[in-house]
Amino acid sequence: MKRVDFHYDFVCPYAYLAHVQIEAVCARAGAQLAWKPFLLGGVFRAVGAPDAPVMSPQKARLNALDMMRWADHLGVPLRMPEGHPRRTVLALRAAIASGDLVRASKALFSAYWAEGRDVSQPEVVREALDGAGLEGEAIVRRAEDADVKSELFRLTDEAVAAGVFGAPAFVVHAPGVEGELFWGQDRLVLVEEALAGRLGSVGLT
Incomplete structure (x- = not known):
């Protein structure tokens, strides 16, 4: 079975842009x-x-403009949070502790990048999870459990072992591209090509 491993941290705006696309890419493939x-x-x-x-001031300005252009292209809100970058360790642990990683991750991406909220604050994480129909208060408490902390470290080590150096990153498991790494939300078109078996001619092994 073909599979894509989506490695992400809520702090990255490009991971936010990727998370609104990646499910459709995998569904089509x-x-x-x-x-x-x-x-x-x-x-x-x-x-x-x-x-x-x-970054130089010119590159930083264009980088910010590029993010907004992508958000507009995808039809999704993107609001630069005040004080960005914010610590996301609690949010990441909470997503793991939730028991519903996909729903929790979507809620926390939205809180950070659509609403511009500070997900380092327990009350923000709780409210975001509550809004997604999850038990926010209980999840925030469980996020401090040793097994949840260990799982986040394990996933981070797994990303490093897969060659990940930034976010978002996609590791494709498919014939001809087993374990191939793609980085950046703008490479999702290549992820889809890889899943369809159309990248062999460029020498991927």
Whole structure:
């Protein structure tokens, strides 16, 4: 069975843009989708990358404009949260603790990027999960459990082992492209091509 592993951290706007597309990509390709939250800062430390790339003012402006253009193209709201980047470790743990990773992740992506809320705050995480029909208060408490913390570290280590160096990242498991890594929401067209078996001619193994 074809599968895509979607590695993401809520702090990344491009992961937010990816999460509104990836289900349709997998559905069209007949592929399973595995949602895999990870600590972006932990990956940066593991690969020796700076926590935030240094951009010239011109590049930073165009980068922000590019995000808004993509959001407009996809027809989704995107609001830069005040004080971005915010810590997302609680939100990531809560998504894992929820027992419904997909629904919780969508709610927390929306809270951060559609509503511009600070998901480092327990009350914000609780309200986002409540709004998705989940037990927000209980989930926020469970997010502090040792097994939940260990699972987030495990998923972060798994991402590093797969070659992930940033978010969003997609690892494709399909004939001819087993374990191939694609990075960035604008590469989803290539993910779909890979799932359809149309990238072999460019030398992927």
